[in-house]
Amino acid sequence: MITLYGAATANSHKVAIALEELELEWRPRPVRIDLKEQYKEWFLELAPNNKVPVITDDETGMRVWESGAILTYLGEHYDPYGRILPKSGQARYDVFQGAFFQAAHIGPNLGRLNDQMTAAEDDKIPAMFDLFYSEAERLTGVVDRMLSDGRPYLAGAYSIADVMHYPWLRFGLEIEFPSMMEKPRIPQWLTRIAQRPAVQRGLSAFK
Numbered sequence: 761m762i763t764l765y766g767a768a769t770a771n772s773h774k775v776a777i778a779l780e781e782l783e784l785e786w787r788p789r790p791v792r793i794d795l796k797e798q799y800k801e802w803f804l805e806l807a808p809n810n811k812v813p814v815i816t817d818d819e820t821g822m823r824v825w826e827s828g829a830i831l832t833y834l835g836e837h838y839d840p841y842g843r844i845l846p847k848s849g850q851a852r853y854d855v856f857q858g859a860f861f862q863a864a865h866i867g868p869n870l871g872r873l874n875d876q877m878t879a880a881e882d883d884k885i886p887a888m889f890d891l892f893y894s895e896a897e898r899l900t901g902v903v904d905r906m907l908s909d910g911r912p913y914l915a916g917a918y919s920i921a922d923v924m925h926y927p928w929l930r931f932g933l934e935i936e937f938p939s940m941m942e943k944p945r946i947p948q949w950l951t952r953i954a955q956r957p958a959v960q961r962g963l964s965a966f967k
């Protein structure tokens with residue numbers, strides 16, 4: 761049995777979606793980040809970076825934190841037919857490119873932009889807002905180019921690259937982020953992914 765320590769956040773949803781895509785037996789263990797449960801000693805022993813998600817796997821005795829590492833782990837241990845992580849070749853590295861790009865660029869920049877957008881008026885820093893907003897515009901251009909040859913998914917076939925981006929970029933559609941709405945390939949890709957039953961189940965795992 762796999763336990764996912766998580767919360768109703770994009771990074772935890774990525775893992776819940778992958779667990780559902782692979783039809784694995786798992787249980788959610790909600791972590792109250794609003795109550796700072798992630799700083800408790802028991803949690804820091806699991807995840808020294810005091811952030812969800814983390815998984816433990818009774819089958820293998822493994823513990824993994826960082827959503828990209830968790831999805832790689834699930835792909836390597838529980839995806840024999842390469843449904844979300846191709847087994848070899850260029851296809852595998854196309855997926856890793858997308859996954860690392862999300863973890864290094866999309867997550868941190870959109871996260872900080874969201875912090876600025878939702879901050880109390882006195883805490884907003886206009887220069888920070890402009891910086892993260894213009895970078896978010898550039899990054900949506902990158903995602904659009906990744907889809908530009910008519911491919912339905914970011915690395916060609918559906919993969920952990922899509923699973924990592926979807927919970928983040930769907931907010932762009934929700935707020936009608938202008939540079940995303942001008943690029944129909946991204947909303948079309950989001951709609952395609954939203955229709956997957958495993959994605960719908962994964963998103964409802966933590967409320």
Ligand SMILES: N[C@@H](CCC(=O)N[C@@H](CS)C(=O)NCC(=O)O)C(=O)O
Pocket residue numbers: 769770771772793798810811812813825826827828863867
């Ligand atoms: N790079 C990490 C980011 C994880 C992350 O930022 N988690 C947030 C929720 S989405 C969290 O646990 N924040 C609590 C804190 O920072 O104290 C990953 O992809 O797993």
